[in-house]
Amino acid sequence: AQSVAQPEDQVNVAEGNPLTVKCTYSVSGNPYLFWYVQYPNRGLQFLLKYITGDNLVKGSYGFEAEFNKSQTSFHLKKPSALVSDSALYFCAVSPRMDSSYKLIFGSGTRLLVRP
Amino acid sequence: ETGVTQTPRHLVMGMTNKKSLKCEQHLGHNAMYWYKQSAKKPLELMFVYSLEERVENNSVPSRFSPECPNSSHLFLHLHTLQPEDSALYLCAGEGVRDEQYFGPGTRLTVT
Numbered sequence: 001a002q003s004v005a006q007p008e009d010q011v012n013v014a015e016g017n018p019l020t021v022k023c024t025y026s027v028s029g030n031p032y033l034f035w036y037v038q039y040p041n042r043g044l045q046f047l048l049k050y051i052t053g054d055n056l057v058k059g060s061y062g063f064e065a066e067f068n069k070s071q072t073s074f075h076l077k078k079p080s081a082l083v084s085d086s087a088l089y090f091c092a093v094s095p096r097m098d099s100s101y102k103l104i105f106g107s108g109t110r111l112l113v114r115p
Numbered sequence: 116e117t118g119v120t121q122t123p124r125h126l127v128m129g130m131t132n133k134k135s136l137k138c139e140q141h142l143g144h145n146a147m148y149w150y151k152q153s154a155k156k157p158l159e160l161m162f163v164y165s166l167e168e169r170v171e172n173n174s175v176p177s178r179f180s181p182e183c184p185n186s187s188h189l190f191l192h193l194h195t196l197q198p199e200d201s202a203l204y205l206c207a208g209e210g211v212r213d214e215q216y217f218g219p220g221t222r223l224t225v226t
Binding site: 004032034036041042043044045046049051090094102103105106107108 | 119121216217
């Protein structure tokens with residue numbers, strides 16, 4: 001079955017330190033990969049996506065993600081965390097196998113950045 | 116701002132009520148989605164409309180009834196809901212390369 005795993009319910013990091021939010025997927029073929037962020041009482045906001053090409057993708061707010069095909073991972077990273085980065089982060093995959101319009105979402109990781 | 120709006124933002128309804136959620140977008144998205152977000156659970160895809168035609172119904176109970184009268188509007192009609200239907204309901208429009216743009220959601224409480 002196709003799935004997306006975010007193994008950490010919560011990630012804690014001090015402001016100024018680098019952060020990583022992990023995502024692995026189980027989807028055959030060459031899926032598109034996404035990260036979304038959700039702030040309290042808001043909908044999801046698109047951060048970045050990987051379609052093809054360079055394995056390091058740069059997105060909004062200084063975030064980047066590294067695609068690793070052999071490990072089927074797409075970890076979200078930022079060199080220096082801000083308190084304002086505290087939010088809920090979702091990894092998502094578009095299987096692209098047929099005409100399905102589905103995005104498969106992970107369960108989310110809450111990022112808490114301490115001052 | 117994602118260009119996708121949802122109304123109302125908050126809704127409290129009894130189990131015997133009928134209400135509707137509204138989603139509006141003017142970004143030219145051809146596909147629109149309804150998701151349910153419950154605490155500590157992955158987003159659940161409910162319905163997908165493409166070019167105003169329903170293309171996906173993800174085993175959603177019939178007490179949820181979607182409607183897409185045109186490419187800019189999407190509704191979710193609710194009737195005889197259960198308390199476990201309380202959740203955040205998110206609408207999204209699809210841009211290029213499968214990007215989805217989400218509205219702020221409607222926080223629904225069923226009493």
